[in-house]
Amino acid sequence: MRKRIIAGNWKMNKTMEDGLALASKVTNMAVDEVSSDVTMVMCTPAIHLSPVASITKDVTNVSVGAQNMSEHESGAYTGDLAADMIVSTGASFVIIGHSERREYHFETNQQLADRVKLAVTKGLTPLFCCGESLDTREANDHVNYVNTQLKESLFDLSAEDMKKVVIAYEPIWAIGTGVTASSDQAQEMHLSIRNSLAGQFGQEVANEISILYGGSMKPSNAQELLAQPDVDGGLIGGASLKARDFVDIAKSY
Numbered sequence: 001m002r003k004r005i006i007a008g009n010w011k012m013n014k015t016m017e018d019g020l021a022l023a024s025k026v027t028n029m030a031v032d033e034v035s036s037d038v039t040m041v042m043c044t045p046a047i048h049l050s051p052v053a054s055i056t057k058d059v060t061n062v063s064v065g066a067q068n069m070s071e072h073e074s075g076a077y078t079g080d081l082a083a084d085m086i087v088s089t090g091a092s093f094v095i096i097g098h099s100e101r102r103e104y105h106f107e108t109n110q111q112l113a114d115r116v117k118l119a120v121t122k123g124l125t126p127l128f129c130c131g132e133s134l135d136t137r138e139a140n141d142h143v144n145y146v147n148t149q150l151k152e153s154l155f156d157l158s159a160e161d162m163k164k165v166v167i168a169y170e171p172i173w174a175i176g177t178g179v180t181a182s183s184d185q186a187q188e189m190h191l192s193i194r195n196s197l198a199g200q201f202g203q204e205v206a207n208e209i210s211i212l213y214g215g216s217m218k219p220s221n222a223q224e225l226l227a228q229p230d231v232d233g234g235l236i237g238g239a240s241l242k243a244r245d246f247v248d249i250a251k252s253y
Ligand code: 13P
Pocket: 009, 098, 170, 174, 175, 176, 177, 178, 214, 215, 216, 217, 235, 236, 237, 238, 239
């Protein structure tokens, strides 16, 4: 069975104190309220990784992830974060290729391919983000656009490594806008992503890969989105900053 994953992307929010308070709340609520079949992940700013990993370390279904990672192993890359550093904090996930990183930091599909490969080699689970802009959707080119993102960043992986990757479909027009993709739109794209993976890696591999939806997911719309057969979880921005909302989304299964 595919893993069900509810991941929160804190983005550039929370001071140390506020972040640790949020992580403690989420972890305690998850223990009391969330099914052990659901993996919750908090993708925090780099400074929070180590202390948040200490908070979650005894809770099997709550994990910690970074929001970005360098394609280089180490060296003179000021401000960047290496895979080994992430691993050394106790984090086990890393977001790769978020649309905000692609847009503001000009990350390319090839760079992201290198990062995904390195993350897998180091034992981190990449949360690989893909998704189209509003212009691309209005031009009815979204399927083709996302397929190119998958092809250029993931299709060089071996089937064994591909199984270790989690995909997050995040239509850019739905991120932080309050506009969510309808459950039909999400299902259509998730199925298309799975079919594309099946074409490259075989149906058996494709069936094992969790594909998360991201973009204005909140407690009021999570149930309908998560009920779609190819939606295996969520990558949540704004609503992951409130423990109650984030945990309620994880309880929507
Ligand atoms: P919002 O849930 O705030 O729309 O953000 C989604 C997102 O970008 C998660 O990575």
